Amino acid sequence: MSLxxxxxxxxxxxxxTTVLALASVWPTSQHLIxxxxxxAGGDLATRFxxxxxxxxxxxxAAARRTSGSSTVIEHCQQVLGGVDVLVSPASPDQVNAALRLLDDRRVWAELRSNDPIILADCGRLGDESTVAHLVQASTLLVLLVRPLLSELHHLHARLPALxxxxxxxxxxxxxxxxxSVSEVADTLSIEVLGSLPSDPDSAGILGGAPGSRRALARLPLLRATSALVEQLQTTTAPEDTKLPLAEEVDPAKPDRVLAGQAL
Ligand SMILES: Nc1ncnc2c1ncn2[C@@H]1O[C@H](COP(=O)(O)OP(=O)(O)OP(=O)(O)O)[C@@H](O)[C@H]1O
Ligand SMILES: [Mg+2]
Structure with missing residues (x-):
């Protein structure tokens, strides 16, 4: 499937925030982690x-015992009432030690080739990142950037290496x-999948603040994220195995946010 x-x-x-928003609206017909x-260390366990x-x-630790363990699901927790997450401790030393071990065990290639879909939050991508091999193994690297001159300049400088x-x-x-999306795409000669609005209310709830799940689903960030899910599905699906678009999913099935109890 897809990493x-x-x-x-x-x-x-x-x-x-964006990765969690995507997982919240991804069709429940596809298992996703x-x-x-x-x-730099994890945030989700603390936030939730x-x-x-x-x-x-x-x-x-499991990968150390059994070569190439990729039973990621056994090590997940749920947040937002139904999103499976593999959390990291806040300590960079601990996370990097775990990432190096998983790297040595060549777990990334397995993640790419097996179910479920994995959305990997790789943080800020430095030159010598411990997730470099994961990025190499991924189907697609999605870079998030604010459409500001200073941020786009930094991105432009890093693009050749990336x-x-x-x-x-x-x-x-x-x-x-x-x-705009087209200005950035044309100037940097790179595909731009879309843009997400600034929406502090949604970002707050996705960051662990209390909030009504019904309200979250209606907020601008989640609506824009649904369109991004479609873009990602189209971009990463092989031609002969197109994944169902979000709007083609049975409307009787609630999305992950609406299916949950926690919000
Ligand atoms: N679309 C958005 N609208 C408004 N605020 C947002 C949005 N996305 C994220 N934020 C806010 O921006 C801050 C940083 O978000 P987040 O932790 O997701 O960023 P990050 O890129 O993962 O950062 P880091 O590299 O430090 O992990 C948080 O306070 C979050 O609530
Ligand atoms: Mg982060």
């Missing part, structure tokens, strides 16, 4: 008041800025 890596090159444009693999285990540490790393790359613009 899709999400990252930024500078700042905190909203990688973690959010893997928090940010070398959950334990660091099970998570990437217990997955790495092109050598990732098989395929695309951008998502987050928040307000003077540049």
């Amino acid at each position: 899709i890596a999400f990252a930024s090159v500078k700042g905190s444009p909203g990688v973690t 959010v893997a928090e693999l940010d070398p 008041g959950q334990s660091f285990e099970p998570g990437v540490i217990s997955l790495a 092109h050598t790393l990732a098989e395929r790359m695309a951008l998502v613009l987050v928040g307000n800025g003077p540049y």
Whole structure:
């Protein structure tokens, strides 16, 4: 299936928030996991008041015992009432040790070739990142950036190096800025999958703040994210096995946010 890596090159444009938003509206007909693999340390367990285990540490321990363990689902927790997440501890040292172990066990290639779909939050992508091999193994690297001159300049400077790393790359613009999707795509010669609005209310709920799930589903960020799901499905699906578009999913089935109890 698909291993899709999400990252930024500078700042905190909203990688973690966007990955969680995508998982919240992804059709429930497809099993999907959010893997928090940010070398700078995880946020989700803290944001949702959950334990660091099970998570990437217990997955790495399992991979040490059984070669190439990719039973990621056994090490997931649920947030937002139904989103499976592989959480990381806040400590960069612990996360990087686990990432190196998983790297040594060549778990990334397995993640790419097996179910479920993995949305990997790779954090800020530095030159010597411990997730470099994961990015290489991914079907697609999605870079998040604010459409601001300063951020786009940094991205432009990093693109040649990132092109050598990732098989395929695309951008998502987050928040307000003077540049449109087409301007950014034309100027940087890179596919732009879409743009997500600045929506502090949604971002707050996706960051663990209390909020009504009904309200979240109606908010601008989640609506725009649904369109992005369709773009990602189209972009990553092989021609002969097109995945169903979000709007083709049985409307009787609630989306992940609406299916949950926690919000
Ligand atoms: N679309 C959005 N609208 C408004 N605020 C947002 C949006 N996306 C993220 N934010 C806010 O921006 C801040 C950073 O978001 P987030 O943690 O998702 O970024 P990140 O890129 O993962 O950062 P880091 O690299 O530090 O992990 C948070 O306060 C979050 O609530
Ligand atoms: Mg993050």
